[in-house]
Amino acid sequence: MYLPTVDDLKVLKLKNKSVYVKIELLDHNYLTLAELNGVTIDLSLSINANSDIRRTLSLTMTVRDDSLLLGENRKIWFDRYIRVYAGYLNTLSPKQEVLWYNMGIYLFNQTSYSYDVSTKNLSLSCSDLMSELTGARNGAIPAIMMQISEGANIREVMIKALTQDYNSEGEESVLLNRPYIIDDIGGEINVPSGSSDPRCVPYDLKFNAGATRHQVIEKLRDLYPGWETYFDVNGVFICKRIPTCKDDAVALTDSVLSELVISEQLQNSLEEVKNDILLYGVQKKDNTQIEARCWDQNEASPFCVQKLGRITEVLSGGEYAKIATNDLALQRAKYELWKRTRLNDGLQLQTITIPWLDVNQKIRYTPRITGKTEEWIIKSINHSVSSGTSSLELIKFYPLYPDIT
Template sequence: MAYEVTQTDLSILRQGEQEIHLKVELLNENFKILDSLEGYVLNDRYSQDSESLQRRSYSCDLKVMNSTFIIGKDKKIWFDKRIRVFYGVKSIRENKIIWYQLGVFCYISMKYTSTGTDRTLSLTCGDLMSLYDGTLNGQLHGKGSIPNAPDYAVKNLLIPAGEDIRLAIIGTLKAAGINKYIVEDIGKPIPYDLTFSTGAVYSDVWTKIRDLYDSWEFYFDADGTFIWRQVPTGLHEPVTLDDNLMQSIVKDENADMKFSDIYNVTEVWGKVLELDQSDRYADTSAYTDNTYRITLDSFTSWQDVDNLTQIAFKVSSNNLNAPKFTINNFAPIPICDGNGNPLQPENLKANNIYIFRYRRINAEQNALFLLGQFQCYGRYVEESVECPFSVTNIGYEIIRSIDYDNLSDDAACYNQAEFLTYKSTAMMDTINLTTLVVPWLEVNTKVDYTPRYNKIQGQYIVKNINWSTGEGVMNVTLYKFLESFSYVYNRKNK
């Protein structure tokens, strides 16, 4: 969960010289404290990366004092052991150490070094995601993810079309044995059956669900809680560090720039749409009173149409705003885009075949959702005047084409293209700082800062962080935040 910054936290940063402490607790797999390790830590390194599944990582060198540091089931170093790391700073005003939890970590690799009478154990640790991404474990158990779902074939997982995404995620978390979680509601269903077979791990499932729609993320926070949320745009998030405080804690600034990996246009090619035996196709349609009309002899009412049935037909005329649809002159229902919004004029072009998905939204409401033509497609062009890498400023397009065969409608492809273009333009406008350690600072949070190289004050988003406890300073990468970036602006107006 997000850390609530207090005046004590801010006062500590203003102290200047800091008295630093480290606390490392040894835990069992149920997070019960078994021992303390901080007296044995010689040096360490901590990092956060907003673009990594294992968001937090920790490494350290331990002084080996006795046989309990040998790898073994009854020793301090084993599969079922965890470490919980705290960074402490002495508060002069309160005359006590303020502790900040950095994370709960699992052992990934160990290396022993012996020099004379000194023995050192080097540990590389990942956060709890390492238990579910295949690094240490995480293969599926062969159960359905949905509460009260039947058993499926061994080591197979089926998440059926139409299942609420939040419930599906929570189902997989329970199957994985994860009891501490916060899962935001996407408010959309699984658009088609998702099947995962032998060799798949839980992070594969979460990644595939995440990528059904743009700009969602999942990770374990410092407390070991699983978080599923929409990636913050920075628009509504508070500023965690103001410019005055930033100026007082920044030691060095590095504003290097590179032009590689920058793309101001992204094309996303989605799923190839196919009609199954249960789906329906009409080779002709009529368009009157802003309603597309087709005939299908097998249906006598909307109740005969199965939820999530795909319906394809040849469009007879370009559409007006917010068109409707009917079969056999049933009561017309709205046609929506993949985001659930009424279709804009000219979305459907005459003499083209389009595929739609029929959905029962609730007991009294149903609608037809546009998927696209026979391959879903979205193209986004960054044109923001304030984005330094936009087509407007560079003067030409730098295009990247990507296959996302999990995206099943044009709107999802467009949204994903917009998000990926934001990552390859706005998030590439970075600045690297060396500052006093701010142990409660998180990636994807916002700060105010006036760079020394251009003296232009602005807001920035934290991209990654790393430090060594003994040094007392951290390295942080920021990228420029501007509300006019299209990805941010468009979400403001949704």
């Protein structure tokens, strides 16, 4: 998490700002080849915690020559990336330096070029590095990964799906340059002595021809509930638990945020609240059913069954029908209960652009509608750097609920 400095906060509150955009052209090792020179007209960035392609970018710039046209010998091509920075001139400093903020590394998805007598405009549509795994840009899995056997270590298989590739002879010995931080999925789960290792694949996984690396990674990640995979702003692949933010520091305080908010809208979804989860997993050959049930019994919770009675949600079929053990079913049921009794109070804020904020961070804010200071978790951000505004989607943080394990 980026910790803003005193200068960051002072510049953010300036009524009149000079905003800059810097775009670095990178090779496949993320080394800088050049800067894309031009005048940026518009830059918008979306960050979504619920999407594996976490960051998408739209950019329009006026260009001076044809080096920015799409072509093998030009700057924009299949094997190139861009790293984007937003900058703000610190007019309060005698040095008048620009404060730069990393907005991420992207692949080119689409380009369009328009020309008339007065303008030469290039528009770029970009997405983060997950596009390399989904099939949007390559991503096909090696043939050896069409079947993953029961007992294989989940983390090791995920690393292979991320980094293994063929050489020119078709041998699977090439390692792709993809830095990663992959936590040990299942490693924190305690099981009785003699039970199977929770860090291992619980049953054979099979993939059809045309499957992508992302599909393999997604299947491995979802063997246990509450995990996320994405690329961070530095191009590092991350696999970790979705943070509850229970022990996280506040990324932005109410005293700072209240001066930056332009408008707000409070949302409450009553129909999404369920305090009793009944989940059905695999139907076994002997006609026994994998199942689990859990309900909110926390009397300090506004959603507990003691106060509201049972509001039941039955989960079956689809992804649930692949849950192979009662232990996994109970874990998933607890996770679904956590989602349905915790993530339904929403707040939309339009703010002055805060370039270092990210999703799944906790902030503190007092809505003008309620006048009550509370903590919130950021779930999506939409920046418009050119207009200097952002929209934030927040959910209320409920400290009453424990981490899901």
